[in-house]
Amino acid sequence: MLFDLDGTLLDAVAAHHRVFARVLAAFAITFDDETFRRHYSPNWYAFYERMGLRRDDWPEADRLWLQFYAEEAPAARDGADEVLAAVRASGRRIGLVTAGDRSRVERDLTRSGWERLFEVVVCAGDVPERKPHPAPLLHGLDRLGVSPAEAVYVGDSVDDVQMGNAAGVITLALLGGFSPREALEREAPRGLLESLRELGGLL
Secondary structure (H helix, E strand, C coil): CEECCECCCECCHHHHHHHHHHHHHCCCCCCCHHHHHHHCCCCHHHHHHHCCCCHHHHHHHHHHHHHHHCCCCCCECCCHHHHHHHHHHCCCCCEEECCCCHHHHHHHHHHHCCCCCCCEEECCCCCCCCCCCCHHHHHHHHHHCCCHHHCEEEECCHHHHHHHHHHCCEEEEECCCCCCHHHHHHCCCCEEECCHHHHHHHC
């Protein structure tokens, strides 16, 4: 079983909103909650492009994002610790596939007490392609030695569902993250979860 991080295991929507608002303000670009929801992508370059940020400014935006995010500490979503422990106790292989920068992701995992939990952690840059391309997830599956037909991926965004479906895994969409219910339903995940605790009954 593989998981997304931000918005799925971490309650990170508000933190990301604050950080992106500060980054974009540095380039005189403003946005509101509706614009954030409409344009958000875990592939932050796709997000920058949708927000009209010049490509030449992306490296500086990346630097600012990591600088500002260092001031944030999003908490685990309700049920995350219990579900992760249950997956490990069931004997299933467990991995993380996230679009986050590895240094930031490792800091979040350590802060959450999850640094030794995942057998595989796939981050931005581990493969050339980014979500929603299936390559990051397929890379994680390959490292776990698990075929797509045997795998489950849990994410909270449209890009997560698109990636999981394209990779041929059972894809579950968690509500309350970066994408609204209607947008997730349009991507036809195998199931919608109101809470991570619902996974316990599926193990």
